[in-house]
Amino acid sequence: MNDTLYGKSVASAANIRAAEEKAIAAGVTEDELIDKAATELAEEVIRRTDKRGKILFVTGGGNNGADGLTSAKKLSELGFSAAVMPVGDKNSPRNEELIAGLKRSGVAFTDKIERGYAVIVDCVFGIGLSREPSGEYARAIDEINASGALVIAADVPSGLDADTGYAYSHCVRADVTVTFTAVKSGLLLGEGRNYAGEIIVANIGIDFEATGRIIDEFEAVLPPRRPVSHKGNYGRVRVIGGSECMPGAPLMCFESAVAASRSGAGLVTLCVPDCMKAAYQSRVTETMLKFLPSENGKLRFDETALAELADGANAIVIGPGMGKGEDNYKIVEWLIRNYNGTLIIDADGLNALSLNPSVLLAKKCEIILTPHVAEFRRLCPEFDVEKPRTEIIRTFAKRYGVCLAVKSATTVVTDGEAVFFNVTGTPALAKGGSGDVLGGMTAAFACVLPPLAALKAACFHFGKSGERAAKRLNTVTSVLAGDVIVEIKYAE
CATH class of the missing domain: 3.40.1190.20 (Ribokinase)
Structure with missing residues (x-):
């Protein structure tokens, strides 16, 4: 475990959701929060590869997927080879709009993960997962794990409970997890440390109530x-x-x-x-x-x-x-x-x-x-x-x-x-x-x-x-x- 986590705050999924709701009530827009998260995610991808490496964002239908779609847009505009693989057919209106914009700008889309990607960014599920991934989601997770690419998870590896660290039978095994605002307790507890890899805490500018702190x-x-x-x-x-x-x-x-x-x-x-x-x-x-x-x-x-x-x-x-x-x-x-x-x-x-x-x-x-x-x-x-x-x-x-x-x-x-x-x-x-x-x-x-x-x-x-x-x-x-x-x- 990297010593950069010493002294960091730990929070539950409920506390993070409450903090986001409070920030939005105070005038911060959801789009602004997504943009900040996407920027942090893109910066971590840039640290891990260069413009010669192919990057794939695997995205779900909620805000975690929106983080990935927005990050793919930012990297594409910077000249990186970023492709997208949406999973499921329940995209939010925001995500549908982001997908349409990416297609218009020429970003490649795929429906299957093949070898050859330098980095795969897991943006399928966020902190709200409470059941076993199945169907198309389970297949995507298994393909990510079999890809041979460097895997970066957005917030929490898909298939991992954000609070307890319980790993469902289909769970992304990340090399790096970029977690937003605070370390989620599930990244540390249960099986979390077997799946999270290196944990990077990205500050997106919202106040929250911590459930604990990492000893330094x-x-x-x-x-x-x-x-x-x-x-x-x-x-x-x-x-x-x-x-x-x-x-x-x-x-x-x-x-x-x-x-x-x-x-x-x-x-x-x-x-x-x-x-x-x-x-x-x-x-x-x-x-x-x-x-x-x-x-x-x-x-x-x-x-x-x-x-x-x-x-x-x-x-x-x-x-x-x-x-x-x-x-x-x-x-x-x-x-x-x-x-x-x-x-x-x-x-x-x-x-x-x-x-x-x-x-x-x-x-x-x-x-x-x-x-x-x-x-x-x-x-x-x-x-x-x-x-x-x-x-x-x-x-x-x-x-x-x-x-x-x-x-x-x-x-x-x-x-x-x-x-x-x-x-x-x-x-x-x-x-x-x-x-x-x-x-x-x-x-x-x-x-x-x-x-x-x-x-x-x-x-x-x-x-x-x-x-x-x-x-x-x-x-x-x-x-x-x-x-x-x-x-x-x-x-x-």
């Missing part, structure tokens, strides 16, 4: 370390997890603790089942170790032990590698009701919490939840993994008074009021252990920042650390959690 580097700044300071100034973190029943559990829990230490926490203690002393004592060198009561290879609820580890801790992470122990919910519940620092619940801690999310209403501490989309679905059954809606995420956080990061290619971060989108990262992070690293980073940052600021900074720097690891190793396949931890040293 200025929101991810950590407080500087003072020359005269000690470990107590940078927080005490406890990481609770591990289970004999999960072969990789020692590594998961350990990585979370090391990530916290690498991210600046003053003192990190790894709290694991006492039945796993041998597994940890030979490996753990960078953090403190504390052994907790266990039974059948899993953590056992012990109020005295929990009270002891919670005492003096600025932040606690619970969940990495815990497995599905019978006492997991009791442990999570006790911390929610009794701990008074910042509690980060992740992984198996979230699975335990899903048994009774309403216990969050009894919290004594600040709480940060870091579920991936499937884990969030278990916490919030009305959430649709394939059609994620930010309002459902925000409402959940507000209802329970928590900070929440719902992890995916784009992570949605909210405290129930403001909504932020994190776009840093790489497919290299789609691997077990990555979430444990984020949990540790979040805990360290929560020792020196308020919960929402800590969560935003952690998500941003976690993604950047993954990007650096993938670049250093020249792969998005072979990056391990430990490789990401090495790169945290630059997260300042």
